[in-house]
Amino acid sequence: MLKDLKLNNVFVIDIETVPQKENFNELPTDLQYLWEQKTAYQRKDGQTAEDFYEKAGILAEFGKIVCISVGVFHLERKQIHFRVRSFCHTDEQIILKQFANLLNKQSKNLQLCAHNGKEFDFPYLCRRMLVNGINIPLQLQLHGKKPWEVNHLDTMDLWKFGDHKNYTSLNLLAAIFELPTPKSDIDGSKVKQVYYQDKNLNRLAKYCENDVITTAQILLRFKGLPTIPQENITLVK
Helix, strand or coil: CCCCHHHHHHHEEEEEECCCCCHHHHHHHHHHHHHHHHCCCCCCCCCCHHHHHHHHHCCCCEEEEEEEEEEEEEEEEEEEEEEEEEEECCCCCCHHHHHHHHHHHCCCCEEEEEHHHHHHHHHHHHHHHHHCCCCCCHCCCCCCCHHHHCCEHHHHHHHHHHCCCCCCCCCHHHHCCCCHHHHHHCCHHHHHHHHHHHHCCHHHHHHHHHHHHHHHHHHHHHCCCCCCCCHEEEEEC
C-alpha cells in the first residue's frame, strides 16, 4: 500500500479550531439567527442554539483556526526523521498567511496529508483563507481538477478501503496500531476552554503536534514501514 508515495514530498498537517466568539451572545444578531437556522437539524430536542454553540468551531462559517501544525519527513543516515512546527496566534489571519507563504514556497506537486482532511482540514483552510482575503495556495485548490490530480492524502479515507459508512477516529487508529494516544493531555472538546479561558496557545500547539505525529506514524504503517522512534522526531520552536 502506498509503495510509490515519496515521503519527502508530503506535508502532514492538523488544525485546531474554536468558535469565533467565546459566547453565543457575543455574536451579532444576524449571525445568531443564521446559527440557529444552520444547526436546526443537528440540535437534539430541547437543545437551544446557544447550548449548541459549543460546537461552532467545527463550522468554518462560525469558527476560526487558532493553530496549524505541519510535519515533514526527511532521511538522515538512512533513517526516517520527522520535523514538526506550529503556527499559533490569536489573529487567524496571521496564522493563515504564514501557512500560505510556506505552501507557496513548495512544489505545486506537494502532497498534503491529514486525518479526515478531505472532510474537515482542507475545506476549512480554504474557506477561512477566502474569508480572510488570502489567495488559496495551489496545493489546496480543487476547482477544475480531476480526482487523480488532487494531491491530498487522508488517513481516515485510506482506512475506509471504499467503505463510505466507516468513520474511524485518529485515537482509535493509534490504539489498534499500538501507538501512543494523541489525546493524552486534552481532546477536541477541551480546545475552546484552553483557548478562551486558559489562554494557553502552547498547550494547543502541543496537542495539534501530537495529532500530526500520530497521523505521520499511521501513514508509515499504511506504507509498510516501521514507525519513527521518539529521538528522530524534532519539534521546531
